[in-house]
Amino acid sequence: QVQLQESGPGLVKPSETLSLTCSVSGGSISSYYWSWIRQSPGKGLEWIGCIYYTGTTNYNPSLQSRVTISVDTSKTHFSLKLTSVTAADTAVYYCAGGPGINWYFDLWGRGTLVTVSS
Amino acid sequence: EIVLTQSPGTLSLSPGERATLSCRASQSVSRNYLAWYQHKPGQAPRLLIYGASNRATGIPDRFSGSGSGTDFILTISRLEPEDFALYYCQQYGSSPRTFGQGTKVEIK
Numbered sequence: 001q002v003q004l005q006e007s008g009p010g011l012v013k014p015s016e017t018l019s020l021t022c023s024v025s026g027g028s029i030s031s032y033y034w035s036w037i038r039q040s041p042g043k044g045l046e047w048i049g050c051i052y053y054t055g056t057t058n059y060n061p062s063l064q065s066r067v068t069i070s071v072d073t074s075k076t077h078f079s080l081k082l083t084s085v086t087a088a089d090t091a092v093y094y095c096a097g098g099p100g101i102n103w104y105f106d107l108w109g110r111g112t113l114v115t116v117s118s
Numbered sequence: 119e120i121v122l123t124q125s126p127g128t129l130s131l132s133p134g135e136r137a138t139l140s141c142r143a144s145q146s147v148s149r150n151y152l153a154w155y156q157h158k159p160g161q162a163p164r165l166l167i168y169g170a171s172n173r174a175t176g177i178p179d180r181f182s183g184s185g186s187g188t189d190f191i192l193t194i195s196r197l198e199p200e201d202f203a204l205y206y207c208q209q210y211g212s213s214p215r216t217f218g219q220g221t222k223v224e225i226k
Contacts, residue, residue, distance in 0.1 A: 004162075043219070044206070044217050044218060044219040044220060045206060045208070045217035046217070047214055047215045047216070047217070058213065060214040061214065062214070094162075094163070096163075102210055102212075102213050102215060103210050104151075104153035104165060104168045104208060104210050105153075105155075105163075105165060105208075106165045106168075106174060106175075108162035108163045108164070109162055110160065110161060110162045111162070
């Protein structure tokens with residue numbers, strides 16, 4: 001079965017760039033649309049953006065100016081970059097997969113906590 | 119964007135009881151594209167229901183979803199010990215996809 005695993009620094013300084021990777025194992029990266037989702041402390045889940053293996057992307061307008069999601073099909077992973085971070089970007093970041101670019105998510109990673117602090 | 123409001127915030131019930139969770143949308147959810155997820159601490163969220171009423175693969179039939187338009191319900195007919203968790207609704211009828219803030223089902 002397909003499994004997802006997030007990785008990346010757990011601490012990022014304000015104004016710097018948050019970078020995370022999601023490794024996809026047990027299945028083809030071309031079979032799903034891949035998303036990043038986050039949950040800030042005490043808040044609900046927020047969809048960040050989505051990518052297909054062809055490179056087609058769709059971002060949440062609230063974060064679009066700071067987000068880049070990319071996919072590396074040869075290495076079966078996809079990545080998130082979020083620039084100019086502030087404390088408000090502190091959250092658990094999840095990678096997830098679904099059957100369409102604007103669809104539900106039937107694959108999830110366990111999430112990784114990223115704290116923005118100097 | 120569509121705002122989803124879940125109620126109650128916390129539901130205190132005993133094993134074997136019936137749980138009814140509500141998800142209300144700020145505007146009609148196109149094609150009833152509404153999903154429900156279960157989330158336990160330290161684990162990956164799990165898809166339970168999609169399309170408002172379709173159980174995902176491997177989900178027990180004690181979980182059922184209903185509703186349309188702006189009002190949706192997740193029902194757990196008889197709570198098992200492993201069902202005590204957080205539950206989120208999510209709409210995917212319009213972009214951006216949005217989630218409710220969650221309902222915690224806790225042991226009474």
